[in-house]
Amino acid sequence: MYNLILGKNDDAQLIRLMGKTGIVIEQLDGQNVECLLGKAVDLIKAREFVDLLIDWVVAAVDKRVKLSLNTQGTIIDTLEDLLEVEGGEEYQLDELQISEVNRAYNILKMNLNKS
Secondary structure (H helix, E strand, O other), rough: OHHHHHHHHEEEHHHHHHHOOOOOOOOOOOOHHHHHHHHHHHHHHHOOOHHHHHHHHHHHHOOOOOOOOHHHHHHHHHHHHHHOOOHHHHHOOOHHHHHHHHHHHHHHHHHHHHH
């Protein structure tokens, strides 16, 4: 199902599916994970569906999903933006979300430095 929706480039349909299935990042193949996280980052930057998408990005980091260096760098930049913009206030993040974003950021940054 994710394959079809990611191929359509329909963000609204993708968000509905993500909300319906819950976080199933470990069930997706590498190409779909890269595509999904790329779309998630773009939507977070546009300040759309931030609550839902942060959970997916953090889950990918927690599950140590294999990501290209480019995707890792893009996620790090996005997480850094979330943390820097008034401590997440502009994105209307609560304290738990800020903590999770910070933790995921530190994990990715540490992993990237090891590479």
